[in-house]
Amino acid sequence: GENVEQHPSTLSVQEGDSAVIKCTYSDSASNYFPWYKQELGKRPQLIIDIRSNVGEKKDQRIAVTLNKTAKHFSLHITETQPEDSAVYFCAAPHSGSARQLTFGSGTQLTVLP
């Protein structure tokens, strides 16, 4: 099945700095790459996604980049704020079923005031 690796597992940044989280995937047929944010005690929520026909997508302070050749994609958060503190998960379609997502192991982002 799809193998999704996510780094780093923890990330601390000063408020206002940028944060970057990286993921790699194994199935070259994968074509959809979402990112989810999970605040403490809450449900994961979709914050941005990218499909394989584009290399970059932006939504205000967050952006996702995709390198299909290298099979990796990254989440970029600029001008970080304390409310960005959460666990972030990348995901890719599970091999054999485009409907199932395999999630990365998560990154605990802490934004220090």
Place this chain on the structure above:
Amino acid sequence: DTAVSQTPKYLVTQMGNDKSIKCEQNLGHDTMYWYKQDSKKFLKIMFSYNNKELIINETVPNRFSPKSPDKAHLNLHINSLELGDSAVYFCASSQGPSGGYTFGSGTRLTVV
């Protein structure tokens, strides 16, 4: 209006018991899922189901079974609960292949 709702939110039960968790979505999505999130926050797919296809992840014990009375509901039944089943279980739904998920609020299951 809650898009994906799960009940109960908390469930504490003894080893060996049988329990169910209910999930309902009002988004009109065609596919529903169950994920298990362990203490290290790993999110692991258990099942996906639409009206044509049930896909069971190969690592899920057969003590776990999904039941879908209609396309808006996917309940999770667990037989002979074990200590290792303690986790947060999330229901989710999506529309079409490669659609973004909407998650429920989770059910924290504690087996004692």
